[in-house]
Amino acid sequence: MTGLVAGLRPRDIEIGQSARFEHRVTDDDLDRYAALTGDISPLHMDAHFARSRGFRGRVAHGTFLAGLVSRLFGVHLPGRDCVLHSMSVKWVAPACVGDRVVVVATVTQISVEAAAMAAELTITLAETGAVLAKGKVQAGFTGSD
Template identity: 40%
Template sequence: MSTQEPTQNPLPRVGETAQMSRTVTETDVVLFAGVTGDMNPAHMDAVAAAAGPFGGRVAHGMLTAGLVSAVLAMRLPGPGTIYLTQSLRFVRPVRIGDTVTARVEVVEVMERRRRVRLATTATNQDGETVLDGEAVVMVPAAG
């Protein structure tokens, strides 16, 4: 009987990137509001939102941030990733019908603790930044 050391998932390298895109729909906004309880008229009420600062309804900022979470969990570092911190700055509103591309880039690898710091951004279909920030995640060891 041989004993093997558990294998480690490789850590990403500085400069690696990943992204994914999604077109934000009415259904996305309604479901997000239902799940979170955030029924702010800026998201849900066209008449009230028209009189607001954006001149119409906008998607929840955290819905956009959730797209960043999806990139981290599914692409880089990938399944099993554990979020530790996230800073966010909402730069522009996201409207229903906008196609948002969430992107992450590895800026630091902390090998000893299997932590990775990433720049996190999201842009709309016009290439305008709608969100930026930074995340620190834990990369899982292989089973």
């Protein structure tokens, strides 16, 4: 499993470096996230209810999308040695079941000496490029060079 996880160190990372992945939101995602967190709001669980409120279908929990950001940092950039310090996210538009979302982080600051990095993140809808969420992350590194 660890072979799938990057192991970048601060010296390997430059300002402007980015990482991304895509994920299609499924009913199973929301079922399992609701089971884990207990957030069973009908907006997330009931497609009929969500449509009655003007959405295209079951709305993904905003913090599920934030969880995808955790995946981006913990698996891709920097990967293995990442420890998230802080994350601020503004949810701009909903992601619904069936949507393919693109999670991107771009490094805005790297300090080799402090073993820390800052990055901007965006989550967009793959089909249209519409921004669903944006924010900032600060992360540190475990271990030493």
